[in-house]
Amino acid sequence: MQFAVCSGEANHTNNTSKETVASTELQQEDLEHRDMLFLDCTDGTRHGQLTWKLTTSLKTFRQHQQHCPNMPSMFMKVEDDTFIAWRRLRWFLEWKRPDLANSFIGLPMPEGRPVNRNPESPWFQPVETYAKAAYPAYMDRAGYMLGWNLTMKILDEGLADANQLSNEDQAVGVWVDEAKQKGLPVVHISLPGTNSYNQLEPAVLGTWATYPHIMHHGLKGDFIHCLAMMDAENRTNDLVQPCFLDTVFVAVFSTRDSTKHRRNSVREMLDVAGLTRPGPVVVKFMLCKGADNMTDSLNKEASEHGDMVFLNCEEGYRRSLLTRKLLESMKLYVDSFSTSRSLFMKVDDDTFVAWKRLQHFLAEHKDTENVYAGLPGPAHMPVNRDPNSPWYQPEDTYPNTVYPMVMEGGPGYILARNLVRRIVGSGLGDSIILSNEDQAAGVWVDTLKQIGINVNYMEVRGTDGYRPENDVCSGTWGDYPYIAHHNLQGSTLACLAKIEALNNSSALIDDCFSHCEEYTEALLEHRLEGLSEAIKKEAHELLSMEETLEATQKSLQWMRSRTLAKEAREAESTRLHEVPKQEQPQKPAMSQSWDKDSKGGNSE
Numbered sequence: 001m002q003f004a005v006c007s008g009e010a011n012h013t014n015n016t017s018k019e020t021v022a023s024t025e026l027q028q029e030d031l032e033h034r035d036m037l038f039l040d041c042t043d044g045t046r047h048g049q050l051t052w053k054l055t056t057s058l059k060t061f062r063q064h065q066q067h068c069p070n071m072p073s074m075f076m077k078v079e080d081d082t083f084i085a086w087r088r089l090r091w092f093l094e095w096k097r098p099d100l101a102n103s104f105i106g107l108p109m110p111e112g113r114p115v116n117r118n119p120e121s122p123w124f125q126p127v128e129t130y131a132k133a134a135y136p137a138y139m140d141r142a143g144y145m146l147g148w149n150l151t152m153k154i155l156d157e158g159l160a161d162a163n164q165l166s167n168e169d170q171a172v173g174v175w176v177d178e179a180k181q182k183g184l185p186v187v188h189i190s191l192p193g194t195n196s197y198n199q200l201e202p203a204v205l206g207t208w209a210t211y212p213h214i215m216h217h218g219l220k221g222d223f224i225h226c227l228a229m230m231d232a233e234n235r236t237n238d239l240v241q242p243c244f245l246d247t248v249f250v251a252v253f254s255t256r257d258s259t260k261h262r263r264n265s266v267r268e269m270l271d272v273a274g275l276t277r278p279g280p281v282v283v284k285f286m287l288c289k290g291a292d293n294m295t296d297s298l299n300k301e302a303s304e305h306g307d308m309v310f311l312n313c314e315e316g317y318r319r320s321l322l323t324r325k326l327l328e329s330m331k332l333y334v335d336s337f338s339t340s341r342s343l344f345m346k347v348d349d350d351t352f353v354a355w356k357r358l359q360h361f362l363a364e365h366k367d368t369e370n371v372y373a374g375l376p377g378p379a380h381m382p383v384n385r386d387p388n389s390p391w392y393q394p395e396d397t398y399p400n401t402v403y404p405m406v407m408e409g410g411p412g413y414i415l416a417r418n419l420v421r422r423i424v425g426s427g428l429g430d431s432i433i434l435s436n437e438d439q440a441a442g443v444w445v446d447t448l449k450q451i452g453i454n455v456n457y458m459e460v461r462g463t464d465g466y467r468p469e470n471d472v473c474s475g476t477w478g479d480y481p482y483i484a485h486h487n488l489q490g491s492t493l494a495c496l497a498k499i500e501a502l503n504n505s506s507a508l509i510d511d512c513f514s515h516c517e518e519y520t521e522a523l524l525e526h527r528l529e530g531l532s533e534a535i536k537k538e539a540h541e542l543l544s545m546e547e548t549l550e551a552t553q554k555s556l557q558w559m560r561s562r563t564l565a566k567e568a569r570e571a572e573s574t575r576l577h578e579v580p581k582q583e584q585p586q587k588p589a590m591s592q593s594w595d596k597d598s599k600g601g602n603s604e
Contacts, residue, residue, distance in 0.1 A: 092192075104187070140169060269493045317390055323433050323440040350489075355500070382402055408464050
C-alpha cells in the first residue's frame with residue numbers, strides 16, 4: 001500500500017510558505033516511512049484532477065506489475081479517511097476468487113445518475129467530453145477494486161485517456177462499462193460498507209461481531225486506528241462504540257498549594273465519567289517541581305493515584321509563568337502521549353467538563369486534525385501595556401496592538417496534535433513567551449496560520465465563571481447549556497458529573513450550586529436595576545417627546561391662524577378687484593344737459 005500524492009508542475013509554480021512547508025513535510029514523511037507514491041499530477045478536486053491522478057496511479061501500478069510479477073494482481077483505490085477491515089477483506093476476496101480478475105468491487109452506485117451540466121459545479125461535465133445524459137453503474141469514491149484483466153483492458157484500450165471526466169468515480173464507471181462493451185466479462189461485486197458515519201446507527205452501537213462493514217468511509221484517524229486493532233485481534237465481543245471517540249490527552253492545571261481535596265473532586269468527576277479507566281482519554285494533573293514542605297505529601301499523592309506530573313517550571317501567576325508551564329505540558333504531550341492521543345486539552349482544576357457532551361461534540365465534527373477549540377475570548381482584545389499589571393506585555397516580546405483569536409484558559413481549550421507538534425518542534429513556543437498563557441496559545445496558533453498551516457477554529461459552549469450571577473445554575477440538565485464551566489467549587493464538579501451520568505435531561509442541577517439563590521437574587525436585582533433605569537430613561541424620553549409634541553401643536557396652530565388670516569386678506573383683495581362693470585357709478589344727468597346748452601344754447 002502506498003499514499004498517492006501529486007508532485008506535478010502546478011505544485012511548484014507558486015512557491016508560497018504553505019506549499020514549502022507541505023513539500024518539506026512530505027519529503028520527511030517519505031524518508032521515515034517509504035510509503036509515498038509521488039505522481040505527475042496536480043492535487044485538487046476540480047474538473048478532472050482526481051481522474052487524472054487515478055489514471056496516473058493505474059499506469060504506475062501496471063509498470064510495477066510488469067517489472068515485479070509477484071506484485072498483487074488487483075488495484076485498489078481508497079480515500080485516506082476510509083477504514084478497511086483487512087482481515088475481513090482477505091476472507092471476502094478468497095470467497096470471490098474465481099471472479100477477481102475481471103471484477104469491479106466497491107460500494108455500488110446504480111446506473112442512471114444524471115450527468116452534471118452545471119458550469120458552476122466542480123463536477124460539471126461538458127457535452128463535448130461525455131454526451132450521454134446519465135452515467136452507468138459505478139462505485140462510490142470511498143474505495144473500489146479493479147481486477148488485473150479489467151485494469152489492463154482499461155489502459156491498453158485507451159479507455160482512461162479517452163474519458164477524462166470531471167468526477168473520478170463516475171469516470172471509472174464509464175471505463176468499466178466501455179470495457180464490458182468491448183467484450184470483457186466484467187463482474188460487479190458489492191462490498192459490505194458505508195460511505196457515511198452516524199453516531200446513532202446500529203452498527204456503531206453493537207459489538208465487533210455485529211459490526212457489518214468491511215469498508216467505512218468518512219472516519220477520523222483515531223476511529224480507523226481503533227477499528228483496525230479490533231479487526232487485527234478479532235475482538236468479537238468488544239463494543240465498537242468507544243472506537244468512535246476522539247483520543248485526548250488532558251492536562252489539568254493544578255498547583256503545589258492546591259488541596260488534595262480539590263484534586264480528589266476532579267478525580268471523582270473523572271471517575272463518574274469513566275475516564276479513570278483505560279480508554280480514549282488520558283488525564284494528568286500538571287504541577288511544577290519545587291523544594292518546599294509539600295513535597296512529601298505531593299509525592300505520596302502522586303504514588304497513590306498515578307495521575308500527577310511534576311514539570312520543570314515555577315508555580316504562580318507572575319508574568320509568563322503559566323505560559324512556560326503550558327509549554328512544558330505541551331512538550332510532555334509531544335514526547336509521551338501524542339502518538340496515541342490526537343488531541344491536547346488544557347483545563348483548570350476548578351472547571352467542570354461535561355465529558356459526554358464534549359466527546360459527542362468532537363465526534364460530530366470531522367475536521368479535528370487541525371482544531372483549535374474552546375470558549376473564544378473578546379475579539380480584538382487590546383494588548384496590555386500597563387507595567388503594573390501581571391498581564392503586562394512589553395512591546396519587544398509582542399509588538400502588535402491587539403491579540404488574534406484566543407480561547408479562554410480557565411474553561412479550557414483543545415489543540416490538535418498537528419498544531420502542538422509544530423509549536424513545540426519548530427521552537428515557536430520557546431520563541432514567543434507571553435505574559436498570559438491563553439493569549440500565548442492563541443498567538444502561537446495564529447503564527448502557524450500566517451505561514452499557511454490550516455487551522456479549524458471551533459467554539460465550545462462554556463463560561464469562565466467570573467460573573468456567576470450571569471451563569472446558569474438552576475433548572476434541568478437539558479437546559480444547562482455548558483460543556484465547560486470554570487471557577488466552581490470541588491463539590492459542584494462531582495455533583496454535575498453525577499447529573500450528566502444519569503443521562504436524564506429532566507434531572508435538576510439546583511442542588512449542585514450552593515450559592516445559586518444568591519447569584520439568582522443578584523442577577524434579578526441587577527436586571528431590575530437595569531429595567532428601572534430603562535423605564536426612567538424611557539419615561540424621560542416620553543416626557544421630552546410630550547413637550548416636543550405640545551410645542552409642535554402650538555406652532556402648528558399659530559401657522560394655521562396665520563394661513564387663515566392670509567387667505568382672508570387675499571380673498572378680500574380679489575373681491576375688490578373683480579367688481580362687475582354694471583355696478584360702476586354713472587355720470588349725473590345734469591352734466592349731459594349742461595353739455596347740450598353749452599353747444600347750442602336756448603335763446604329766449
